[in-house]
Amino acid sequence: MIHDTYKRPLRDLRISVTDRCNFRCTYCMPLDEYEWLERKEVLTFEEITRLSHLFVSLGVEKIRLTGGEPLARRDLHKLIAKLSALATPPDICLTTNGSLLAERVNALKDAGLRRINVSIDSLKPDRFRQITQRGDLDKVLEGLFAAKRAGLRPIKINAVIERGVNDDEILDLVRFARGHDFALRFIEYMDVGNANNWKSDKLVGKKEIIDTIHAAYPLQEIGRDKGSAPSVDYQFLDGSGDIGVIASVSEPFCFSCTRARITADGKFVTCLFANHGHDLKAMMRNGATDEELLAFISNVWQKRADRYSEERLAALNSPTGYDPREHRKLEMISLGG
Numbered sequence: 001m002i003h004d005t006y007k008r009p010l011r012d013l014r015i016s017v018t019d020r021c022n023f024r025c026t027y028c029m030p031l032d033e034y035e036w037l038e039r040k041e042v043l044t045f046e047e048i049t050r051l052s053h054l055f056v057s058l059g060v061e062k063i064r065l066t067g068g069e070p071l072a073r074r075d076l077h078k079l080i081a082k083l084s085a086l087a088t089p090p091d092i093c094l095t096t097n098g099s100l101l102a103e104r105v106n107a108l109k110d111a112g113l114r115r116i117n118v119s120i121d122s123l124k125p126d127r128f129r130q131i132t133q134r135g136d137l138d139k140v141l142e143g144l145f146a147a148k149r150a151g152l153r154p155i156k157i158n159a160v161i162e163r164g165v166n167d168d169e170i171l172d173l174v175r176f177a178r179g180h181d182f183a184l185r186f187i188e189y190m191d192v193g194n195a196n197n198w199k200s201d202k203l204v205g206k207k208e209i210i211d212t213i214h215a216a217y218p219l220q221e222i223g224r225d226k227g228s229a230p231s232v233d234y235q236f237l238d239g240s241g242d243i244g245v246i247a248s249v250s251e252p253f254c255f256s257c258t259r260a261r262i263t264a265d266g267k268f269v270t271c272l273f274a275n276h277g278h279d280l281k282a283m284m285r286n287g288a289t290d291e292e293l294l295a296f297i298s299n300v301w302q303k304r305a306d307r308y309s310e311e312r313l314a315a316l317n318s319p320t321g322y323d324p325r326e327h328r329k330l331e332m333i334s335l336g337g
């Protein structure tokens with residue numbers, strides 16, 4: 001187990017398996033075209049498996065596959081099978097927009113996937129299309145229910161709430177999730193990347209989300225899973241399920257952040273809001289040994305001092321305020337949300 005400068009252990013790894021996506025969610029990837037990575041720049045499944053093995057040996061317990069849209073990577077189940085076969089298999093999760101899930105979920109399950117997060121910000125087909133610019137809600141719901149039939153558990157729904165866009169759907173999403181036994185995680189709208197035109201007045205904070213739900217369905221706080229999960233969870237007092245809020249803007253949790261990220265092109269990144277990464281792909285392709293990679297990764301983590309969201313909150317509360325354009329960041333799609 002290794003610790004950073006604030007004594008935070010390295011426990012979780014998010015791996016972006018591709019920077020590409022078939023959606024263009026306005027808060028994430030609003031532009032039509034990006035400078036996509038060339039195929040040869042993207043880590044192979046063998047490289048991802050090698051790095052996963054090394055990170056697990058340093059204390060990582062949970063690996064989340066994300067993107068971009070991870071199911072845009074053909075044969076993703078083959079990667080899951082490789083990760084499941086590691087000597088110490090990590091807890092493997094997948095975050096997906098769900099559009100390609102219906103036809104792929106059985107292969108994913110057979111390969112060893114147990115749990116999944118599906119992103120759904122609206123239950124109104126027209127609005128869903130507006131937010132994602134390309135998405136078909138029916139197709140996503142088909143994928144969600146196929147995951148349920150396949151026996152994946154827990155199935156979590158991720159919903160980003162934006163003022164004036166879908167803040168009137170908080171209770172509809174709660175009713176849907178409770179009615180079908182899905183866990184629901186609201187995510188505060190964040191200033192990820194450089195193109196999403198983030199403004200603080202579009203933020204719907206955790207307090208407002210919880211107050212809205214509590215008024216209709218009384219809640220009791222449970223806290224963060226294992227003390228370090230991004231989401232603060234609540235259970236319904238009537239016993240039917242739980243919800244959570246990931247409040248990285250209004251209640252930052254940098255102090256307990258145990259997450260590292262690997263970009264689709266193999267950069268090791270120590271914060272979601274970082275502006276650079278450390279090139280593990282170049283090291284691997286130049287013949288670095290496992291010992292050299294382990295020493296490098298340990299050294300980077302031990303020097304880690306990131307606490308971007310706490311600094312952002314301090315700036316938001318200061319007389320000068322916070323201007324996201326002053327902070328150049330890596331794009332969420334290559335970084336893995």
Ligand SMILES: C[S@@+](CC[C@H](N)C(=O)[O-])C[C@H]1O[C@@H](n2cnc3c(N)ncnc32)[C@H](O)[C@@H]1O
Pocket residue numbers: 021027028066067068069070095096097117118119158159160187188189190191192196332333336337
């Ligand atoms: C970047 S996506 C990648 C995986 C997959 N394409 C999906 O949408 O689930 C991972 C998560 O990040 C969330 N996300 C993207 N941009 C965000 C933003 N600006 N603020 C908050 N969450 C965001 C998405 O809603 C999604 O739940």
Ligand code: SF4
Pocket residue numbers: 021022023024025028029067068069097119333
């Ligand atoms: S949130 Fe996911 S589905 Fe939407 S554009 Fe970003 S990567 Fe694609």
